[in-house]
Amino acid sequence: MAAGPQPLPTVPPPLAPERPVAWPRRAVHTLANGLRVVLVESHTIPKISIELFFRSGNAAATRIRPGLAELTAAVVRTGTATRTGPQIEESLRRMGAELSTSAGADTTAIVLSGLAEFAEGLFELADDLARNASFPPEEFERERRQMLEELRIQRTTPAFLAGERLRRVLFGAHPYGLAAPAESDVVAYRREELEQFYREHYVAGDAVLLVVGDFSAERLLELIEQRFGRWPARQPPAPPSAPLPELRGRRVYLVHLPDAVQTQVLVGNRAITRPHPDWQRLAVANAIYGGAFHSRLVMNIREQKGYTYSPRSSVHALREHGYLTVAAAVRNEVVAATLAEIFYEVDRLRALPVAEEELADMQQYLCGVFALGLATQEGLLSQLATVYLHGLPEDYLETYRERVRAVGREDVLAAARRYFDSPNMQIVLVGDRARVAEQAALFGEVELYDAQGNRLE
Numbered sequence: 001m002a003a004g005p006q007p008l009p010t011v012p013p014p015l016a017p018e019r020p021v022a023w024p025r026r027a028v029h030t031l032a033n034g035l036r037v038v039l040v041e042s043h044t045i046p047k048i049s050i051e052l053f054f055r056s057g058n059a060a061a062t063r064i065r066p067g068l069a070e071l072t073a074a075v076v077r078t079g080t081a082t083r084t085g086p087q088i089e090e091s092l093r094r095m096g097a098e099l100s101t102s103a104g105a106d107t108t109a110i111v112l113s114g115l116a117e118f119a120e121g122l123f124e125l126a127d128d129l130a131r132n133a134s135f136p137p138e139e140f141e142r143e144r145r146q147m148l149e150e151l152r153i154q155r156t157t158p159a160f161l162a163g164e165r166l167r168r169v170l171f172g173a174h175p176y177g178l179a180a181p182a183e184s185d186v187v188a189y190r191r192e193e194l195e196q197f198y199r200e201h202y203v204a205g206d207a208v209l210l211v212v213g214d215f216s217a218e219r220l221l222e223l224i225e226q227r228f229g230r231w232p233a234r235q236p237p238a239p240p241s242a243p244l245p246e247l248r249g250r251r252v253y254l255v256h257l258p259d260a261v262q263t264q265v266l267v268g269n270r271a272i273t274r275p276h277p278d279w280q281r282l283a284v285a286n287a288i289y290g291g292a293f294h295s296r297l298v299m300n301i302r303e304q305k306g307y308t309y310s311p312r313s314s315v316h317a318l319r320e321h322g323y324l325t326v327a328a329a330v331r332n333e334v335v336a337a338t339l340a341e342i343f344y345e346v347d348r349l350r351a352l353p354v355a356e357e358e359l360a361d362m363q364q365y366l367c368g369v370f371a372l373g374l375a376t377q378e379g380l381l382s383q384l385a386t387v388y389l390h391g392l393p394e395d396y397l398e399t400y401r402e403r404v405r406a407v408g409r410e411d412v413l414a415a416a417r418r419y420f421d422s423p424n425m426q427i428v429l430v431g432d433r434a435r436v437a438e439q440a441a442l443f444g445e446v447e448l449y450d451a452q453g454n455r456l457e
Contacts, residue, residue, distance in 0.1 A: 019371070021371055021374060021398075021401075023397075023398060024040050024041055024042050024212075024380075025040070025041045025217065026038065026039070026040050027039040027040075027217040027218075027221065028394070029221060031204070031224075031225065031228060031229050032229065032233065033204040033205065033228075033229065033231050033232065033233035034204050034205035034206075034207075034233050034235075035204040035205075035207050035208075035209060035228055035229075035231065036207070036208045036209065036388060037209045037211075037221065037224055037228075038208070038209070038210045038211070038384055038388060039211050039215075039217040039220055039221065040210075040211070040212045040213075040380060040384065041213075041214075041215060041216070041217055042212050042213055042214065042377060042380070043214050044214075045214065045377075046115060046116045046117070046214045047113065047114070047115060047116055047213055047214060047377060048113065048114065048115070048116045048119050048122065048211065048212070048213030048214060048215060049111075049112075049113040049211070049212050049213055049377040049378060049381055050111065050112045050113065050122055050123070050126055050209070050210070050211050051109060051110075051111050051209075051210045051211075051381050051385060052109065052110040052111075052126050052130060052207065052208075052209050052210075053107050053108070053109050053207060053208045053209075053210070053385065053388075053389060054107065054108045054109075054201055054202055054203070054206050054207050054236075055106065055107060055206045055207070055208070055236075055319075055389065056069065056106075056107070056108060056201035056206060056236050056239070057069045057103045057104045057105050057106045057107045057108055058070060058103060058104065058105050058175070058178070059105050059106055059175035059176060059239055059240075059318075059319075059320075060106075060175075060201060060236065060237075060239040060240070061103075061197055061201075062175040062178060062240055063237070063239075063240045064193050064196060064197055065181070065185055065188065065189060065193055066178050066180075066181040066182070066185045067147075067178070067180060067181030067185060067186065068181075068189065068193055068194065068197050069103035069108055069197060069201075070102075070103045070147070071143060071144065071147055071186070071189060071194060072103065072108070072194045072197050072198055073101040073102055073103040073108050073109070073110075074101065074143045074146075074147070075133070075135050075136075075139055075140050075143050075194060076101050076110070076129055076130075076133045076135075076198065076202075077099060077100075077101045077110075077129060078135075078136055078139035078143070079133070079134045079135070079136045079139060080128045080129060080132040080133055080134055081128075081132040081134050082128065082132065083128065084136075085136070085139060088125070091121065091125060092114075092125075095114045095115060095118035095121050095122065096114050096115045096118070097112060097113060097114025097115070097118065097121075097122060098111075098112070098113050098114065099111070099112050099125070101129070105175075105176060105318055105319075106318055106319040106320075106389075107389060108201065108202070110126055110129055110130060112125065112126055113377070113378075116213055116214040116215060119213075119215060119220065119223070120223060123223060123224065123227050123228075124227065127227050127228060130202050130207075130231075131202070131231065133198060135191055135194055135195055135198075137191060140191045140194065144186060144189060147186050148183060148186050148187070151180065151181070151183055151186065152183070154180065155451045155452065156257075156451070158255075158257065158260070158262075158263075158264035158329065158430040158431070159264055159327070159329070159430075160179075160180075161255045161257070161264070161430045161451055162255065162264045162265075162266035162327070162428045162429075162430045163179055163266065163325075164179040164180060164453070165253050165255055165266075165428045165430075165449065165453070166253075166266050166268050166323075166325065166426065166428045167179040167323075168453075169245075169247075169251075169253060169426045169428070170244075170245075170247070170268065170269070170270050170323050170426065171244060171245075171270075171321065171323075172242065172243075172244060172245035173242040173243075174241060174242040174243075174244055174320075174321075175239070175240055175241070175242070176318055176320070176321060182452075182453075200236055200237055201236045201237075203231070203232075203234040203235065203236055204228070204231035204232065204233055204234065205233055205234055205235040205236075206235060206236045208385075208388045208389060209224065209228065210381055210384050210385060210388065211224075212377045212380050212381050212384070213377060241320070244270070244321070247269070247270075247424050247426060248424060249423065249424060249444065250423070250424065250425055250426065250427060250443055250444040251426055251427065251444045251445055251446075251447065252427045252428075252429065252440045252441070252443055252444045252445065252446045252447070253426070253427065253428045253429070253446075253447050253449065254428075254429045254430075254431075254433055254436065254437060254440050254446055254447070254448050254449070255428065255429070255430040255431075255449045255450070255451060256431075256432065256433045256448060256449065256450055256451070256456065257430055257431055257432060257451060258432060259432055260332070260430070260431045260432045260435075261332070262329055262330060262331055262332060262431065263329070263330055263331075263332050263335045263429055263430065263431030263432075263435075263436050264327070264328075264329050264428075264429070264430040264431065265326075265327065265328045265329070265330060265335065265338055265339065265342070265427075265428075265429060266325060266326070266327050266427075266428040266429075266430075267325065267326040267327075267339070267342055267343075267425050267426070267427050267428075268323055268324055268325040268326065268425065268426060268428075269323065269324055269419075269420075269421040269424060269425050269426065270321060270322070270323050270324075270421075271315055271316075271322040271323050271324040271419045272317075272322045272419065273317050273318065273319065273320070273321065273322045273390070274317040274322075274386070274390040274392060275390060275391055275392060276322075278415055278418070278419070279317075280403045280404065280406075280407060281407055281411040281412065281414065281415040282315055282324075282415045282419050283315060283366075283404075284359075284362060284363065284366065284404065284407045284411070284412055284415075285349065285412045285415040285416045285419070285420070286313055286314070286315050286324070287362050287365070287366055288349065288354055288358065288359070288362050288412065289313050289326075289345060289346070289349050289416070289420070290311060290312055290313030290326055290345070291312070291313050291314060291315075292362065292365055292366075294361075294365070295313070295362075296345050296348070296349070297311050297312075297313060297326070297341075297342070297345050298310075298311055300341050300344075300345055301328065301330075301338055301341050301342070305334075305337070305338075305341065307328070307330045307331070307334045307337065307338050307341075308328040308329055308330045308338065309329075310328075310329075311326070311327065311328040312326075312327050312328075313325065313326045313327075314327075317390065319389075319390070324419060324420065326342050326346075328342070332431060332432065332435040332436055333435075335429065335431070335436045335439045335440070336439035336440075336442050336443075339427065339439075339442075339443055343422060343425075346416075346420050346422045346425070347422055349412075349413075349416040349420060350413070350416045350417045350420055350422060352413075353409040353410065353412070353413050354409055354412050354413070355409075356409065359407075359408075359409055359412065363404050363405050363407070366404050367400075367401040367404055367405070370400055370401060370404075371401075374397075383397055384397075427440075427443055427444065433448060
């Protein structure tokens with residue numbers, strides 16, 4: 001007689017021993033013009049991935065016009081002095097390659113990937129885009145229209161509106177306070193302003209070239225010297241700055257979206273940057289609080305209360321400053337209850353040392369996620385970008401898991417008390433004021449705004 005179905009085990013099996021990471025060979029070199037070159041050999045697939053970063057982004061662009069770096073990056077890929085946009089696309093198809101350009105607060109990137117046999121052509125294209133972009137007038141107008149349309153969509157998106165308002169609250173007149181340009185800024189852009197930002201900031205002395213793939217580092221470095229060593233040795237203008245606002249006590253900033261069926265909650269305060277000695281301690285504390293799917297915040301307001309599907313806390317490291325956020329999208333009727341639980345978990349983390357078992361579990365999780373992130377060329381490039389754009393030690397990745405495991409219970413408690421600034425956390429709500437204003441007032445004085453960022457009475 002056949003045996004019936006076997007009962008499932010009630011106790012999960014023990015975790016397997018942590019596997020060592022086999023670090024690929026890395027070569028680091030600085031060209032005479034200041035360009036930093038990082039080459040990592042990875043021979044698992046015949047592919048090469050290239051990321052050319054400039055340490056200037058939208059924060060630096062505010063001295064010309066807000067958000068200008070983003071549009072500059074979009075237009076850069078549409079033509080050069082010797083190639084039209086269609087010719088660039090044809091070159092990419094011929095090489096089986098992909099191209100993207102982007103800009104954030106502190107960086108601009110030209111990213112290429114394709115078959116390793118076309119490495120020379122990929123570097124030639126990267127060099128051409130970085131030095132000879134022509135900014136075709138018709139492409140400038142097309143990308144500007146696209147940017148305006150995206151801004152209009154963002155103005156209906158609660159998560160964007162919450163992030164924009166919190167950045168303005170935390171950073172004030174500092175360039176980091178501008179999460180996105182106004183439509184009037186984009187309308188006023190002139191093609192010559194994009195060319196000015198390009199000339200001033202796409203320069204060798206401000207650049208990092210990261211390459212991962214199937215190549216010989218010695219031979220590839222010769223190619224890079226020939227191609228990129230011709231760039232003039234220049235530095236960009238100093239980025240603008242401004243003093244940060246003083247934030248005392250909790251305050252609520254309500255962005256009114258009429259008839260919104262739920263409310264976006266965003267709580268935050270300023271924190272630290274990646275080179276800070278406390279960064280690893282704060283990262284572990286944040287993971288325990290709300291930075292992982294099995295964190296305290298998720299277990300509380302998702303699993304136990306059912307207020308939201310995906311609450312999350314994050315630590316954001318910009319170059320000059322950092323900040324911490326706690327986010328959740330919830331039903332209108334549980335806004336106050338959600339905020340109460342957010343602060344309950346913050347204060348619990350600040351009051352009591354974490355249990356040894358909970359800490360060990362989160363350390364295991366962080367080390368595992370880190371190892372998974374190195375499994376692809378793109379993942380490895382992302383980790384390398386963190387190191388070289390933030391000026392971290394050369395052995396930062398190799399010693400990451402060791403440093404995570406070295407964080408103790410008292411380290412987590414100290415980091416929570418220092419950087420989860422519960423008494424002075426700022427609160428942003430995006431929703432219908434008629435449904436959430438009374439709940440908002442329970443947590444501090446309320447300032448009211450519309451979706452365009454205008455103050456309302």
